[in-house]
Structure formats: C-alpha cells, structure tokens
Amino acid sequence: MNRRTVLVSIGAGTTGLAGCLGALDSTDCEPTGDETTFEDAMAFVDEPGMTAPRLSVRGTIVAFSVRGLILEDPTGVARISTGLEYEFDTDRxxxxDCVSGDVSLSKRSTWDNQMPILRVRLDRFERDxxxxxxxxxxxxxxxxxxxxxxxxxDSEIGSSTTTVTLTHDGGETVDPTDLFVCYGPEREEVRRPTLDQTTIDxxxxxxxxxxGVSAGDAVSVDLPNDTNGTLLWRSGLGWNTQLRGFAV
Incomplete structure (x- = not known):
C-alpha cells in the first residue's frame, strides 16, 4: 500500500499545495509558552494516565531520517514521524526550516531511544x-x-539475576564510544523508568x-530479573537510536 503524503502548511491555517513554498520570515524557532520543550517531553515517560500524551512542539529541522524528521529546539532533539500510512512531503x-505541530508522545519508544519520539497529528503541521x-x-x-x-x-535456577550478553552479529564496525547499554529498575518498581532512573553503561x-566493535565482539552485564533494557547508538549530538531492546 502506498503511503500518503502529508502536505506541510505555510503559516497558520494555510494548506500547503503543489508548487513553490515561497519566502517566509526568519525566526529563532523557540517554543512558545503553550508548547512543550523536548527536554520537558521526557518527563511524560513515567507519568500515569494517557499512554500517548498530546503535546505541541516547535523546532528546527536538522536532519531527515528514514523514520521522519530530526528536530532541534534549545533543549535538545527529537524524532518526529507520520506513522505507517503517511509521509512528509520532503520536496517542500x-x-x-522551523516547523511546529501537534504531536503525540510514544512513551515506550521515547524510553527505548532515550530521546522524544513524536508522532505528528495530521490536522496541524506547519512550516513557520x-x-x-x-x-x-x-x-x-x-x-x-x-x-x-x-x-x-544466562541465569542459574533460582537466581534473581541474569547475565545479558550482547554480541555484534554482522555489518559495519561501530565506535564503542557510540554504543550504550541502558536499563532501569525492576518492572515491579516502575514500568518505564525515566532518564534519572536509568543506568547507562x-x-x-x-x-x-x-x-572498534566488529563481528564477534561482545559485552555482558548482570541485571536483576524483570528489568527492561536497550542497546543504544548515540551520535554524540543527542540523536539516539535503539539497536536492540530486551527484557530480562
């Protein structure tokens, strides 16, 4: 099934159509008082209630990725996507570019990637x-x-801990300073730990x-049972991607 294109709006209330965007004023692209910074968005990961909190955000496009856009605001970066059925009109x-939109925060993906993962609501996404x-x-x-x-x-019968071994299984060599094993407290204590509750090795x-980490290289870490974890790649610029997730 073909993905449908999300046409970006030009300013408030104007639907983007085919053709040139035209010139827009320069802006500092800082979130307004009604918008949530990417740093504050992380605080919603462990909040009870809605599984996908709705937020309004604003940021500068600093990269295009296969999963959408990478935006930056004064507090950090976030990945914003359109879901499976739609895609951004990258020709426009x-x-x-400074863009703003109403989004929903994916709590699980945000913790897995240790950065805000946002899904844009199709009724408002604007180039400002x-x-x-x-x-x-x-x-x-x-x-x-x-x-x-x-x-x-690997865990012995009756043991309360498990040894988790992560092994490079093929592909390009990775700088070890860009790889991190992240894990939180036991799930009985908190279902999705916040950044402050997360251990990062x-x-x-x-x-x-x-x-360099190449095929066959491995590391191990002993974790309490009932623990969530993730193997994370970090660009050094705050752009993170989960390479593997696991649950002990």
Whole structure:
C-alpha cells in the first residue's frame, strides 16, 4: 500500500499545495509558552494516565531520517514521524526550516531511544519560517550504523539475576564510544523508568577497550530479573537510536 503524503502548511491555517513554498520570515524557532520543550517531553515517560500524551512542539529541522524528521529546539532533539500510512512531503521541507505541530508522545519508544519520539497529528503541521543561521551542518551524513546485534541470556535456577550478553552479529564496525547499554529498575518498581532512573553503561567501559566493535565482539552485564533494557547508538549530538531492546 502506498503511503500518503502529508502536505506541510505555510503559516497558520494555510494548506500547503503543489508548487513553490515561497519566502517566509526568519525566526529563532523557540517554543512558545503553550508548547512543550523536548527536554520537558521526557518527563511524560513515567507519568500515569494517557499512554500517548498530546503535546505541541516547535523546532528546527536538522536532519531527515528514514523514520521522519530530526528536530532541534534549545533543549535538545527529537524524532518526529507520520506513522505507517503517511509521509512528509520532503520536496517542500528543507534543513533549517522551523516547523511546529501537534504531536503525540510514544512513551515506550521515547524510553527505548532515550530521546522524544513524536508522532505528528495530521490536522496541524506547519512550516513557520527558516531559522536564522541554523547549525545543521554538524548533522550532515550522520546516521545509525548498519550493524546487527544478538542477545543471549544466562541465569542459574533460582537466581534473581541474569547475565545479558550482547554480541555484534554482522555489518559495519561501530565506535564503542557510540554504543550504550541502558536499563532501569525492576518492572515491579516502575514500568518505564525515566532518564534519572536509568543506568547507562558505555560499551567501551563494559568491554574495557576502545577498539572498534566488529563481528564477534561482545559485552555482558548482570541485571536483576524483570528489568527492561536497550542497546543504544548515540551520535554524540543527542540523536539516539535503539539497536536492540530486551527484557530480562
């Protein structure tokens, strides 16, 4: 099934149509008082109630990814997508554009990726101008590694802990300083831990080596049973991607 295109609006209440966007004023692209910063969005991960809180956000497009757009506001970055049936009209969007929209926060994906993962609501997504002197070059050419990882679990009968071993299973070599094993307290304590409740161990520290991670390389960590975890790739610019998730 073909994905349908989300046409970006030009300013408030104007539906985007085919053709040139035209010039829009430059803007600092900072969230307004009614909009949620990406840093504050993380606080909703462990909030009770709605499983997908609705928020309004504003940010600068700093990268296009296979999963949507990477936006940056003064507090950090977030990934915004349209879901499975729609896609952004990237012919009408450029790096440095300031966009705003109503979104829903995916709690699970946000924790898995350790960054806000947002799904835009189709009734409002607007291009509000171009950010003055946008610093987007540092994101150029940066993308998650094309590598796969396998996970093994080892636990003795009656033990309250499990040894989790993550092994590079093929693909390109990855810098160990870009890989992190993240895990939270037991699920009985909290279903989805916040950043403050999450332990983050670097692959470099776990392996005791700064050599590139290639096929066959592995690290292990002992975790309490009933623990959620994720193997995370971090770009160094705040753009994170989950490579593997696991539950002990």
């Amino acid at each position: 969007l450029e790096l440095g 101008g171009s950010t003055e002197t946008p610093d987007v070059d540092r994101f150029d050419g940066i993308s998650p590694p094309d590598a796969s990882f396998d996970i093994d679990f 670097s692959w470099e520290d776990l392996a005791g080596s700064s050599e």
